[in-house]
Amino acid sequence: MQLNSPLSEVKEKIVPANRSVLAGKLQSIKTIVWRDxxxxxxxxxxxxxxxxxxxxxxxGLQIAFKDYSLFKGISGSPWVGFENFERFFQSEYFIRNLVNTFMINFWGLIFAFPAPIILALLLNEVKNMMFKKTVQTITYLPHFISVVIIAGIVTNFLAPTNGIVNIFIEKFGGEKINFLAMPEFFRTIYIGSMQIWKDVGYSAIIYLAAIAGINPALYEAAKMDGANRWKQVWHITLPGMLPTIMILLILNLGSFLEVGYESIILLYQPATYETADVINTYVYRAGLQGGNYEVGAAAGLFNSVVSLILVVVANQLSKKMTNIGLW
Amino acid sequence: MKQSFSDKLSSGFIAVILIMLSAVCLYPFVYVLSASFSSGSAVITGEVLLFPKDITLDSYKSILAKDGLWQAYGNTVFYTVAGTAFSILLTICGAYPLSKSRLRGRTFVAFFIAFTLWFGAGLIPTYLNFKELGLLDTRTSIIVGFAVSAFLVILLRTFFQSIPDSLEESAKMDGANDLQILRHIYLPLSKPALVTVGLIYAVGKWNSYFWAMILLNDESKIPLQVLLKKMIVEMSLNEELTGSMNAANAMSQETFIYATIIVSILPIVLVYPFLQKYFVKGTMIGGIKE
Structure with missing residues (x-):
């Protein structure tokens, strides 16, 4: 066993050396921390x-799994497993609100998502800088107005007896409509005012920035090849905007379940709950107004987890299909 | 280059669409402004379409007379000014160290912040947290509770990173420490970015209503947006319940609300030229690409 002795010698040599390396590392971390x-x-x-x-x-999210009592506090309340989730999933609101959340997002994706892309493309075709600037300034303004005021304007405009819209309808011989009390109008009103009117100009700026980053030589080359305006948009501008479009789409999907509950509660009323009530508005009503904290927390947790999964999946899909992702 | 006929036609078509869109974006403001200067009866009967009718300052006079409104206005100004100052301070505290690639633990802290962008505790735990901290119905909750936006930390960090390291290195040679470097080199150079971040915070605070509505009960502490929300809900309830029966009441209420809206968006419209300039900049700096 001659081999043994040199090996153990080596070992003995390594161990102290390791120790001093570690000590040295600690020392250097100390100096680094002290430096900064x-x-x-x-x-x-x-x-x-x-x-x-x-x-x-x-x-505090643990109360979603607890029978929360105000007196016992968050950590003192007894565990109940998934009981609160069962109550939430079995309530009549769960399916209805999930469907509403999906529908509002779906129509938002169809109408509100492409709107700023189209606006940016149109603005990009304008050669008169004064005109372009003016349109941008005007369409950007609503972004800075609070949702309370927008809801106030919408409520006043659509008021059943003396709102301006109904005054017009009556003038042209129609029947007055109580828009805000009719479930079939809610999504249109919400998406139209809170998503398109408020943000179309703002989101267009992000896309315009993307268009500004496209290499002008590409357009020159296309013109040489005889591409007309429409073809240039289709083959150069849109592909150039694609990374931005994809990133905004992923972000959009990440907030899928969040939908603008803060603005929905300003526009909905019991009469329109069947199309307007989403998970977070339910959390607000049942939890914060009704004091049913644990079911509210369970519904909120469901929301957060699904949102997280959605953004991760959307990111993976986008990376696979377009090589563009958030991380 | 000569424009073909079809090019001219499409340019004209695009201009028409854009003009129509601008009109749609602008009309509500014009209407609210005109209605606020008109008599209640003219508004209710639909005589006001674009320009004010029976011009009167009645609505503004009744606003001046309403105490709660001025108190709410003062509260909003206070929350906006104090809140923005506090937010900017904390944002710098986070963005500056994170902009230094030499900082140990930087990736961990960055993840710690970014995680909150993708996963939140939700309404109820957030509310209970304020309750446990004893911050319900306090002004502190509004100023401190929603101070940091992760997006703005990232935006400011990106800007700090764009400042050349050589400036820092030469200051270090002269014996300056990190705080001095931040104060005398980075902050002065970052004015545009700081203004952008400050404006984004300020507009958000001016317009926010949701948490103020939930956390504040005391009438004397509520901001303008919460008061406005109460007035609007009240008005639509009145209209639902009484219909045209109570027309006189509805009349004055409607123009009163329009006048309140004008007063509350006035500061935003006044600083709008700056807002536009700096927000566009912010969009370019931060990029959403990050």
């Missing part, structure tokens, strides 16, 4: 804020 001490000091309040206002509520 001010940067770490700055990060402390920032990280504390995230811990208190973003991560602590996540710890």
């Amino acid at each position: 001490k001010y940067l770490y000091l700055m990060l402390i309040p920032f990280i504390l804020w995230y811990l208190i206002f973003a991560y602590k509520p996540m710890y």
Whole structure:
């Protein structure tokens, strides 16, 4: 066993060497941290804020699995497993609100998503800079108006007795319609006002930035080959915008279940719940207004988990199909 | 290059569409403005379409007389100013260290922040958190509770990264520490980005209503948007219940709301030229690509 001794010798040599490497590493981390001490000091309040206002509520999510009582608090309340989820899934609202969430997103994707793309393409064709700038300035303005005010304007315009829309309808011999109380109009009103009217000009700017980044030589080459305006849009501008379109689409899917509940609660009423009520508006009503915290938290958790899955799946799909992704 | 007939035709067509779209975007503002200067009866009977009729300042006079409204206005100004200052401070505290690639643990912190973009605790746990912290019905909850936007941290970080390292290195040679470098080099150079971030925070705070509505009960603390929401809901309820029976009441209420809307969007419209300039910049800097 002659081989043994040199090996053990080597071993003995390695171990202390390892130790000193480790100590050296610690030492160097110390110097690095000391070198950047001010940067770490700055990060402390920032990280504390995230811990208190973003991560602590996540710890509170456990009430979704508990029989929450105000007196016992979050950690003191007894565990009940998936009972709250069962109650949520079995309630009459679950299917209805899931369908409503899907439908509002679906129609939003069909009408509200392409609108700013079309606006950007149209603006890109305008040669008169003054005109282009004016249109942009005007269409961008609604983005800065609060949803409360937009809802106020919509409510006033569509008011059943003296709203301007109904005054017009009556003038032309029609019958007055109480739009906001009719479920069949809700999606149109919501998507039209809160998604298209409010944000078409804003989102168009992002696409215009994408168009501005397209290499002008591509257009020159296309013109040489005799491509007309329409063909240039189809073969150069749109492909050039594709990365931006895909990223906004993924972000859009990530907020699929979130839909704008803050603006929906401003426009809906019991009469339109059958098309307007979504999961988060239900969480708001049952949880915050009705005090049914644990079912509200369960519904909210369902929302968050599905959203996370959707954004990951959308990202993977997009990477596979177009090589474009968020990460 | 000569334009062909079909090119001219399509240019004309595009111009018409864009003009129509602009009209649709602008009309509600024009109508609300005109209606706020008109008599209630003219608005209700539909005589006001574009220009004010029976011009009167009655609605504005009744706004001036309403105490709650000025209090709410003051609250909104306070929440916007104090909240924006606090938000910018915290955003710098996060964005600056994260812009340094030499910083140990940077990737971890970046993930820690980005994760909140994709997964949130939801309404109820957020509300209960404020309750546990004893922040219900406090002004602090509005200013501190929603201070940081991860998107804006990323935007500012991206801007800091675009400033050449050589400036920092030479300052270090002269013995400056990180705080001095931030104060004397980075912040002055980042003014446009800081204005952009500040404006985005400020507009968000000016317009926000949801959490203020949930967290604040005390009438004397509520911001303008919450008050407006109450007025609008009240009005539509009145109209539902009483129909045209109570026309006189509805009349003054409607123009009153229009006047309140004008007063509340006035500051935004006044700073709009800046908003537009800097928001467009922000869109370009941050890029959503990141």
